[in-house]
Amino acid sequence: MSGRIPQYFIDDILTRVDIVDIINSRIKLKKTGRNYSACCPFHKEKTPSFSVSPDKQFYYCFGCGASGNALGFLMNYDHMDFPAAVDYLANQLGLDIPRESSGYSDRTRQNANLYTLTEQAADFFRDRLFNSSGSKTAFNYLKKRGLDQKTLQTFGVGYAPTGWENLKKHFSETPESEKKLLTTGLLVQHDENHRIYDRFRNRILFPIRDQRGRYIGFGGRVLDDSKPKYLNSPESPIFHKGSELYGLYEARKYQPLEQLIVVEGYMDVISMAQHGITHCVATLGTATTPEHVQRLFKLVDDVVYCFDGDNAGIKAAWRALESTLPYKKDNGQARFLFLPKGEDPDTFVKKAGSEAFLQRIQQQAISLDHFLFKKLEQGLNLDSLDGRSQLVTRIIPYIAKVSPDAILKQLLLTQLHQKSGLEPEYLINYLNNFLHQQEPATPVNSSHRQTENQATLTGRVPSEFQKNSPLVPSNEPPYQTHKSTGIQTSGHLPEITNRSPYQQEIHHKNDHSLPSTKMNPVFYAIRQLICDPALAQEVKGKETLLKKNNPYRSLLVTLIETLQHQPAMTIGTLIASWYGTEQGRLLESIALLELGDTPNRQEFLDTIERIKRNADEQHDYEQSNTLKNSLQNKRTSQLDNEERSHFREIFTRVQERHGIRKSPEKK
Template sequence: MAGRIPDSFIDELLARIDIADVVGERVQLKRSGSNQMGLCPFHGEKTPSFTVSTDKQFYHCFGCGAHGSAIRFLMEYDRLDFREAVAQLAQMAGMEMPENTADAGVQNNHAPLFAVLERADRSYQQWLRQHPQRQRAIDYLQKRGLSGEIARRFGIGFAPPGWDNLLGRLGAADELKQAGLVIERDGGRVYDRFRDRIMFPIRDRRGRTVGFGGRVLDDGEPKYLNSPETPVFHKGESLYGLYEVLQADRQPADIVVVEGYMDVVALAQHGLPRAVATLGTATSTRQVERLLKTTGDIIFCFDGDSAGRQAAWRALENALPTMRQGRQIRFLFLPDGEDPDSLVRSHGREGFEAQLQRATPLSDYLIERLEADTDMQSMDGRARFVEKALPLLQRLPPDVYRHMLCERVAGLARLETDYLEGVVDGRETLTRDQRARRREPVAVDNAGVRRTPVRLAIALLLESPALAQGVDDLDALRRLNDLPGLPLLVDMLELARQDPHLNSSAILERFRDSEHEGALWKLATWNHLVPAEGLEAEFGDAMAQIRRIAVERRLTQLNERLQAGTLTTDEWSEWIRLKQ
């Protein structure tokens, strides 16, 4: 959703701004019918697939899947946060930012944090060059084969031994504590968090230091120590090395995810500056989404031992909600005793690249794990196989990719694909007659969208929000909420009815970062083949079908309760009303 800046402000801003002006300042566009097209700024391409819709006020790339409003474009292209992007657009539109929002206070409070983190970063780097006890750190880095140039590129530093080096140098105890750089014990004693460690600054997409990782120089524990969660540092979102990847190549063909800071730096030292590392935690969905905004191909590179394979499986599970057509995720397991650092040093860039070419696609790895310890020749074994697959398939967004993976799972389990997809979608248990009807072909377009009345209604509403003004039975529709997608449609109808001036971009922006965002963008860019002059009639037909189907489903449920003798008084009244 829009965050703490009032929705009304965002709505008016997007109504005033022409996205073609915003994008056109940064990307060369040419008119193509009612839209404008150009080369996508978010992935390398030679044939334009990047479209800016002036009618709907959003952009969409049919190559890499990038999409969004004018706000999202500035966030991704100029690497701004949400409030900064809104502020820049507000300045263009001649609107004054609402300064009394809670978000404004939070944003202003971040400035001292970024300042103290930057001062700490400079201090650590200076100590690596000048501190009397720096030699152990320099020897360690040289032993790992790092050059001075690569150390400068990544801002590697040194936290000297001692309890108050940073505290004594910077002094701002409160700011240092808020930034996670000092620890306060009972009794009020404050001391440096990082001591006698190689320091790796963690930067955001704009190059601002948000936290640190520290590698111990002896056999102490923990081997790696990270900054704690702070207002500007979130381990589940940040990625070490992503800023440096973007500095080397704004549109990398792929990004390699490794486990350690030194792996990232070593790969860059050997000519592979496209590696990032998670921060001591499992790879999160949010981190995968961030990477897929930069590249269409992610390669997870883990040790081949049990710990590495467990980390890979957790990465797979968390990556599933991001998978859709045009995206690729692969897995590479290194030989025993090897990590990316040791492998690239012993085999060089070419040898490591050769290993990357062997990476296993996500779908193959998923099937391989599901088939492990399963007797696929027996009915019971195949049933167990499907049981294990279902929760994973349900994490995938509706898309060509999910359809194809369902086809593969269904084939191995000797099931009909449509039946399996019905189970994945959470529909009612199908009777034999219903299963027979499910064998009939279902209309699926080239983008992988199944043409259902609810999806069509949502797509048409996104194209023309004014259609909502003709729907006046929202309460009745809300009671019939058993139909998949109907609650979302009702929410959108209510939103559009409350504000008749909302455009497509503003509605989509209301659902930004929600569970429905991906599906809504899919439908917003879907070619539903309904001409402009037929939108109102087609929308009316779709709504009529929705009401009929929803009523039939509800009556089926009530009939079952009636036969079981468990119908309540309210349900009896509802049954009579629906039968009329």
């Protein structure tokens, strides 16, 4: 099919694939801190300088400067053209590639509007909980559940008041706003009388955020006897409950994550966090899906599924096992913890405490293979031939789900050999026959045609975009290679350590507004944006940052402007789309710096204010020098009124800034 591949589809692919899996299937990667490393496949070297970032989903070589995302790697390593690389990843995900006749889809822009609208709704519900006279029942319920105000604020818990049109009236009742609210599912239209009303009424609301912190939906718990007891946002362009995990954004704040505990409900996650167990997540009213499992194992090597010990809990655990089998990593573990009947994580941790809960995981959580065999052995007499035969026929379909090259598959077959008494060769043949009988997947026709819309996300910026993009400089300076890293940068870029007395952008001893780090504040601000792009929406008056200009400040301002204009854009996409530009080279090198602390809104805003302050100081310093030079041969008595006024203004500003003189109160 001819036509351009839509931008939103490329973004979606890059969000869903894991670049570590793509590259590791071709070259052996070794985990080094948060990233992975290897000897670069694009040039000869003995010491690894090739780095892959799972957080940012891009690769970078400190030796030769090769960089890009998953699409770019396939094009460079497998020598694919762009359509073939997209086709390959789409096949991996089981997706059909849509096409556009002309122009880029505005879906990304529309989604950005929905994210903003959903966040505004979250603010509305949160305000109703803390500032509404009708929220007493909600507060009493939350207090009874043992939740304090800090925990409620951490998770942004809110309240949807009684009444049918509270949220609807809060937003302007224009056809456009109503349409967006209907799209997100915050409003509902009656099938018969077509009346439009609020979906959530008289409910405690739990905002659902994606892993980037964007608000995408809500879960609501009713406060009376209404049904259903729990109500989630419906599927929407920004909310897909089969792939999202409640509490994941909050859990990732407590880096580094080593383990994730999957529980059943919102209250379980929040209650556990209240008791100091901050690495819990919950599915959103669905069974654990393959998408959930893939996301979990991208982040950690240790996953614990914690369910109630009743029949419903065991069924939920079994569905989680089925979804886990194809995606469990050889270096990871999946375990299952069943609580006593009548208990859930919320009630258990309140009675026994967090230490007892974590101890229970260590002592009583069972492995995936233990759960698999225990469940399938039920009702069988393994001392009989019939029992052993039935075990083989029961378990082979599950072993077939495991990845062909996974160690787990071989270990399960070995265990089955020990329990059944059948020879390993026979079991392997039996498994292969079973796989052969399964209906093969319909092959997807792969196209390797080169199209003129070679996307910006492969590590290439097409010329048509270069002409129209303000981000791409028209005349790029020559490159120089830094001996310490081998990174190619523009020849004219100043070293970060060169600074005048008015350019003290390194952490001051008496400045407590920044974290204790020696990282340059501009670098720090950029690094925070890389970790949490949503912070860009908080910046006001960004023009002030450029009073003292250099390439790093220019990058910071350009980054803020781009993310404010396109809130849905990921940093990985941005890095790839700026490939070959001054901004792209700087952003890549800063993104690979390790930052110990997790993104903190207030620290970020304090850093921005400090950068502005330094810019103002330098601006005054330069102005005073200019004035000083022009007045060098004049005495004070020879100054005219304009010169006196200018000099006095600068001097007063400097005094006020350093606390020598208070600014006069405005009358």
